[in-house]
Each structure stands twice: as C-alpha cells, then as structure tokens.
Amino acid sequence: MGFADGDKGHAYIMKTKIIKVDIDNFQTKELEEAARVLRNGGLVAFPTETVYGLGANGLDKEASRKIYAAKGRPSDNPLIVHIAHKNDMEVLAKEVPEEAYKLADSFWPGPLTIILKKKDTVPYETTGGLDTVAIRLPANVIARELINQSKVFVAAPSANLSGKPSPTKANHVINDLNGRIDMIIDGGSATLGLESTIVDLSEGTPMILRPGFITKDMLENVIGPVQYDPAIIGTTIDPNIRPKAPGMKYRHYAPEGSLTIYSGELDKVITTINKMAREKLDKGYSVGIIATEETKDLYQYGIIKSIGTRNDEASIAAGLYEILREFDTLHTEYIYTESYSDNRYGQAIMNRLLKAAGYQIVNV
Numbered sequence: 001m002g003f004a005d006g007d008k009g010h011a012y013i014m015k016t017k018i019i020k021v022d023i024d025n026f027q028t029k030e031l032e033e034a035a036r037v038l039r040n041g042g043l044v045a046f047p048t049e050t051v052y053g054l055g056a057n058g059l060d061k062e063a064s065r066k067i068y069a070a071k072g073r074p075s076d077n078p079l080i081v082h083i084a085h086k087n088d089m090e091v092l093a094k095e096v097p098e099e100a101y102k103l104a105d106s107f108w109p110g111p112l113t114i115i116l117k118k119k120d121t122v123p124y125e126t127t128g129g130l131d132t133v134a135i136r137l138p139a140n141v142i143a144r145e146l147i148n149q150s151k152v153f154v155a156a157p158s159a160n161l162s163g164k165p166s167p168t169k170a171n172h173v174i175n176d177l178n179g180r181i182d183m184i185i186d187g188g189s190a191t192l193g194l195e196s197t198i199v200d201l202s203e204g205t206p207m208i209l210r211p212g213f214i215t216k217d218m219l220e221n222v223i224g225p226v227q228y229d230p231a232i233i234g235t236t237i238d239p240n241i242r243p244k245a246p247g248m249k250y251r252h253y254a255p256e257g258s259l260t261i262y263s264g265e266l267d268k269v270i271t272t273i274n275k276m277a278r279e280k281l282d283k284g285y286s287v288g289i290i291a292t293e294e295t296k297d298l299y300q301y302g303i304i305k306s307i308g309t310r311n312d313e314a315s316i317a318a319g320l321y322e323i324l325r326e327f328d329t330l331h332t333e334y335i336y337t338e339s340y341s342d343n344r345y346g347q348a349i350m351n352r353l354l355k356a357a358g359y360q361i362v363n364v
C-alpha cells in the first residue's frame with residue numbers, strides 16, 4: 001500500500017490553531033477564518049454528528065494529498081466529499097439516479113454517505129483512484145456552516161491518525177493531529193459516535209459498504225431492495241472477499257492492546273471474562289474490561305469501564321471510540337468486551353468492535 005507524497009517532517013512543525021465554537025450558540029463570523037483556510041487549500045478538523053472530520057478542498061488535488069500526509073493514510077483509500085446543499089450532488093456526480101434524490105430527501109442532512117459515478121472535475125487524489133465519489137451532507141450545524149462559507153466541497157476522512165479510533169471529541173483530534181494541520185474547531189462531542197452508513201448507488205442493486213445509524217431497513221423503506229457488501233457481514237474475515245469500500249479492509253479503530261470480544265449468554269460471558277482477566281493479571285499483564293451500566297458491578301478484576309446502557313444502544317455507539325482511546329492512554333495490554341445484538345445500532349457497533357479486535361471473537 002503506497003502512501004501519498006507529502007513531507008511529514010514539514011507537517012509536524014505547523015502551528016495548529018484551535019478555536020472553540022458553541023454548537024448551540026455561535027455566529028457565522030466565528031467560522032470565517034476556518035472557511036478561508038479551506039478555500040486556500042489548508043486543512044481544518046471540524047465536528048460532525050458522527051465523528052470529527054479532517055477537511056480540505058476536495059476538488060484541489062494538492063489539498064487532498066495533504067490529508068493523506070497528515071493522517072498517514074494509504075493513498076488508495078478514498079475520501080468522503082461533504083456538501084452543504086443537496087443539489088451539489090449534481091456538480092460532483094456524472095449521473096444522479098432517482099434513488100439518490102430519494103435518499104437525500106429522507107436522510108440528509110444526516111449520517112448517510114452516497115456513492116455515485118464521479119465527474120472528471122473530481123480528482124483521483126480525492127477518490128483514491130476510483131471512478132466513483134462518496135458524498136455526504138452532514139447534520140452538524142457547525143460543519144454545514146463551515147462548508148457553506150468555504151464555498152468548496154470539503155473532502156474529509158475521520159480526523160484521526162490512520163489506524164487509530166475515529167475521534168469523537170476535539171481532544172482526540174488534538175492528540176493525533178496537533179502540529180500537522182492548520183486548524184481544529186472544537187465544537188463539543190460528536191453525538192452519534194460512529195461513522196456514517198455508506199450506500200453505493202453507482203451500479204446494480206444499491207449496496208451497503210459500511211453499516212451505520214441509517215440501517216438497511218430504513219434504506220429499503222425509501223428505495224426498495226438493498227444488499228450488504230458480502231465482505232462486511234459475518235464475524236470472520238475471508239481473505240478472498242475484498243470489501244468495496246477500500247477503507248474497510250484495513251485493521252481500523254485498533255487499540256494498542258489485544259481486544260477480544262466474548263459472545264453468547266451474558267452470564268456466561270461475564271464468568272469467562274472474569275476468568276480471563278484473573279489469568280492475565282496473575283501473569284502480570286494489565287487488563288481492561290468494557291462493561292455496561294447493567295454489568296459493570298459483576299466484574300471483579302482489572303480496570304472496568306462502562307460504555308453505556310443496554311437499554312439505549314445509541315449510548316454504547318457514542319462511547320465506543322472514547323473507551324478504546326482511554327485504554328490506549330493507559331497502555332492496557334488485554335481488553336475484554338461483551339458483544340451486542342445485531343439489530344438496529346448493534347450491527348454498526350459489532351462491525352466496528354470486530355475490526356478493532358482484529359476479528360478475535362469467542363463464543364462461550
């Protein structure tokens with residue numbers, strides 16, 4: 001996997017300007033400077049409702065290259081282009097099928113990315129060499145105002161160093177990218193905490209390339225049959241199936257420690273995790289446990305962190321990446337987690353957990 005050109009040594013010595021913007025009460029002029037940086041080809045990290053994004057002018061190939069250099073991202077992994085107005089799809093895509101308008105009307109602004117055939121004006125630097133372009137209109141009002149004011153289409157991957165969990169708070173972005181980018185807009189926590197659903201409308205039956213808050217059922221209610229990319233279903237990784245979203249093939253969201261998921265009846269899962277944790281502690285390793293409000297008091301060993309409540313899977317989604325980062329900060333060597341049901345958000349949660357765990361899952 002090749003890395004985009006870019007002088008990383010140079011990128012390190014940049015002064016990163018950090019500004020705070022109150023999402024519930026800000027004036028458009030607070031985003032003027034950030035918009036200008038984007039217009040002039042610079043890099044700005046900004047909040048979205050899913051995760052923080054690292055933005056640059058998506059139609060400027062030099063600006064796109066800077067994103068890859070700052071993140072250390074493989075150059076074949078395409079970027080999502082963020083827009084502020086639905087009809088801007090027509091400026092980026094060669095053809096906009098009826099389904100795209102229907103999905104945009106139902107789910108934009110929001111956590112859905114639509115893949116369409118690209119126009120020649122969208123550089124291959126932005127699309128990782130593909131003839132398609134990923135487009136999203138985010139719901140976060142800071143993001144939308146920034147894109148609108150910048151007057152450019154904002155290519156933005158998650159604002160983490162490649163291989164780290166996606167950032168859900170400005171602090172996570174600062175830890176990863178301070179000194180490597182021009183600006184960071186601290187707009188509070190990303191409320192959803194997992195990246196957007198990606199649906200490919202560029203050929204054949206619409207296909208989900210990455211699960212998220214907009215589920216298959218929700219899409220099917222609007223446009224009829226939708227299928228999953230075979231590479232993203234199941235709990236094992238088949239080296240013969242290549243995911244259609246290049247980014248899904250990398251071991252993303254990886255914590256420093258070894259993460260194992262336990263599935264099965266919850267009481268058995270807890271017993272097994274207690275046993276594993278005890279064994280590792282006895283051997284002198286550090287241990288972390290990702291528990292829930294319902295189960296946290298049932299664990300006996302290691303550092304126990306509650307991710308959220310099982311009564312509200314959205315709280316679990318919102319807490320996942322932060323907990324993985326916290327265990328990184330502690331340099332925890334072994335991390336154990338329960339698993340989550342496959343319905344609604346559970347599928348997106350399990351998809352990210354499995355990738356973070358390098359598909360280490362044990363059924364008890």
Ligand code: TXA
Nearest residue numbers: 050053078079132133134157158195196245246247248
């Ligand atoms: O919620 C989100 O989508 C966040 C926020 C910032 O909008 N962005 C995000 O970007 O998650 P990133 O770069 O971390 O993930 C983009 C994913 C990658 O897996 C990439 O391979 C896939 O989208 N992708 C982008 N363009 C594509 C294309 N033309 N065809 C197939 N997959 C594409």
Ligand code: MG
Nearest residue numbers: 157158166247
């Ligand atoms: Mg990412």
